Amino acid sequence: MKLTVIGGTGRIGSQVVRKLTEAGHQAVPAAPSTGVDLITGEGLDRALAGADVVIDLANSPTFDEASIDFFRTSMNNLLRAGERAGVRHQVVLSIVGVDQVPQLDYYRAKTMQEELLRQGPTPYSIVRATQFFEFVDAVMDWTADGDTVHLPTTRLQPIAAADIVDAVIEVATGEPLLGIRNVAGPDVFPLDELGRVTLAAHHDDRTVVTDDEAGMFAAVTGDVLTAGPDAHLAPTHYRDWLQKV
Template sequence: MKIVVIGGTGLVGSQLVALLREAGHDGVVAAPSTGVDTLTGAGVDDALAGADAVVDVSNSPSFADDDVMRFFTTSTGRLLDAEERAGVRHHVVLSIVGTDRTDAGYLRAKLAQEQLVQDAGRRWSIVRATQFFEFAKTIADGSTVDGVVHLPPVAFQPVASADVARAVADVVTGEPPDGILEVAGPERLRFDEFVRLALAAQDDGREVVADPEATYFGALLDEDSIVPRGEFRRGEVTWARFSG
């Protein structure tokens, strides 16, 4: 299969391309650095020529509410139009667990992206993942006030990006489910507890406090806002294995 990976130079995309190629597929890297810009449409038609499937793991360069909504709706619209011209049969998009129940600008934009994909009239798959282990420090940095990290003491089930890449690879090379698969790590703990462990593993001495008023992407969280509520694919990599 020829499978075009939009965002194929990123954390998940690069691992996904490697998995696809190891399995004998033609995994094509598509990103601005390879001449493919989904915001302007430059290079998209050429990249998708002869493709069987497209996987979109791209991300917005800006997380401001208006910018991120523009990025995901514009880029997804251009992709879907190009797929129609190229005869692509399956569109897979990487999204976030809790997108449909968390009122934050970034997640509203991801939900709008999901809806565009579902309404496009072709086979589709949405893989929603929990937060990645790799982004623990980024989360802490964005939640630090006067040197103290403030995080809500809610359920958190982070996952290794490698487990997400494997899940996406299985979805795109299998029969399109026209549905949503959720992926989460093997362990559930509290948000503040995880970040405390992660910073300690990096010898980062910042204090982490459990703050019920702290937000995530600007939204207040309920106990289970950002963890799977039903069936999900459980990752294999534990935090101890990842951080060791």
């Protein structure tokens, strides 16, 4: 099977390409460094030529309102190029609960991307994942102030990037879902507790201050970003992963 991986040189994409190749598939990474521009469409026809499946792992360079234009343009370009190439399956990586947080520009942008995919000409699958383990340090940096880190009590169910890779590959090499698969880690944490666990594991002396107005996730209430009963739970626990990094 030939699969073109958009964003195939990034954190998730490079692992997807490697594991697909090891499994005997022809995996083609597509990114600016390989001559593919999702916004202008340059290089897309070449990258998708002969592809059975397109896996879209590309991300907007910003999380603000500009992300809406990025995902609108890139998704439309991919759908048109995929139709020209005869692609049989388009797969997009998205976010658990993305359509329930309209107050965040980035989440509205991803929701729009999903809707464009649904309305497109090609059978599709959407893999919605919770926040990456690898993203926790960046979340803390957003609201760090000297010796303190301000974090809300927003409930998260983080997942290891390696487990997301496996979920994406399983879906991409199967029949189109014509719907959504939710994937998440096995444990739920309030974000402030997640910060304390992370700092302790890093032997970081900073203090977490609970602040329900701090950072992007302060806008999220309840269990919106945690997996529902139909989710596929990944095997890797956050505390176990912390001990290995």
